[in-house]
Amino acid sequence: MASVVLSEAEKVYIVHGVQEDLRVDGRGCEDYRCAEIETDVVSNTSGSARVKLGHTDILVGVKAEMGTPKLEKPDEGYLEFFVDCSANATPEFEGRGGEELGAEIANTLYRVFSTESSVDLKSLCINPREHCWVLYVDVLLLECGGNLFDAISLAVKAALFNTRIPKVRVLEVEGSKEIELSDDPYDCIRLNVDDVPCIVTLSKIGYRHVVDATLQEEACSLASLLLAVTSKGALTSVKKMGKGSLDPESIFEMMETGRRVGKSLHAALQKTLDEEESLGTSRQKVGFLG
């Protein structure tokens, strides 16, 4: 993970600030940095999204391809995650430096999306045991500014919301099944992302915990808790990171905070996505040169 070196006095300043609920940039312990979200930025994907959370910049692309269902789940499609930590983000990611972090993030995403209720996988099935849609979700880290997991989960949810899978029909022709693609390029199915969880990372600094830590705050925190929260406030997975220890009492407190913050996060994200959708074709795409 990209990290900054801080002096002892700077760390003490940050820790004392968190105790008094005033972080270095004036936020409270439960405030997020201002986030910018844009979908449909990459034209040759089925869905894409870009999220900028302070200095953290994430790009997610979703490609829908036909594949065979897994043996144990013959009537469902599935998702495949791949995370690329580009060397643009920090020099530590040059060559194979970013592989470990990429694998960790991908595994976390698999866990978060492993619950049955997160995405309706049955809707991705075309022919049981023979054909199904496989959604390849590719995450690209453009800039590391702290709080990677939250930004990645927001971008993945936004990209899945933006994904348009072409409608296909199965025809029985002389005993063999044929798949017919609809002629209209706008005839697609959209995924229902209401139950897709978002990750909220709570970093323990001193005796309190903060949401959306910057790189400097992450350097002061020894342990953090990753919570996957749905829009209704249900926790789907919990993961502890860092080499410090966490008291069970503080874990309960952090879970309560995580659910509260998670609900506001989902509400804000849905509102922004709906706003973008309502602009329709008149929306000016900002993209990467804005």
Place this chain on the structure above:
Amino acid sequence: MAAVTMRLPVARNVAGQSAPRDGEKHLVVPGDTITMDTGYMSGHGTYLDEEKLTASVAGAVERVNKLVCVKALKTRYNGEVGDIVVGRITEVQQKRWKVETNSRLDSVLLLSSMNLPGGELRRRSAEDELAMRDYLQEGDLISAEVQSVFSDGAVSLHTRSLKYGKLGQGVLVQVSPSLVKRQKTHFHDLPCGASVILGNNGFIWIYPTPEQRNEESRSFITSLEPVPLSDREVISRIRNCVVALVTQKLMLFDTSILFCYEASLGHQIKDILKPEVMEEIVLETRQRLLALEG
């Protein structure tokens, strides 16, 4: 109560494109021909390409008599003798420390250029060398002055004055070196209640004003006492104002930071970083600065 703000991106435009006051600036990008006239000498940022003077960096052309140079807008810090810098110790080596100052090469702080505690003047012995880590460790922040520049561009620092030395509690903001205005003094005690060191290398250090200014103002023992909440609010506000000024590409000096601080008092500290609030505050600052000049 959690506050989560999300928005759609808006194409950024720098607020208030003011008319160039001191004549049209000749802006170039690498590869642009500056002049075909052979009477000029090539300075920094230029090179002679088949009798044509061509720019090698992106910036504004400056001409002094027959010397033409290009001053780059976004660049690493190029050290000059007498500059004040704020740096972070990266390595502790034999008889010297390596300091990171956002330049192409790490700067060097020799043990002999550092003041000993107590103000003694003597040759540095082997015990001093072994005790180097007690003075400055990896990660510590220092304020220092540039003593000399080596031929490869590396900078040699010294802290041979009581106002330089290890920095205590505060906030560091990293900006581009070209945005820090050269002034007579870079240590400012702002009337709003905090102090600021504007390093020429783009490292801005904001810290609570110490109560007494006595001889031991920069000791090696940093105070780890909690800073009071009122001071913290001022420091966070100044930090956000500096970030706002830098995002809108305004030069940083004590007056601009102070005007920006006063313009931001009507908003909450965390709101200053919202794009629309940032534009509004910086516009007001720009107007006040123009009024001051005119």
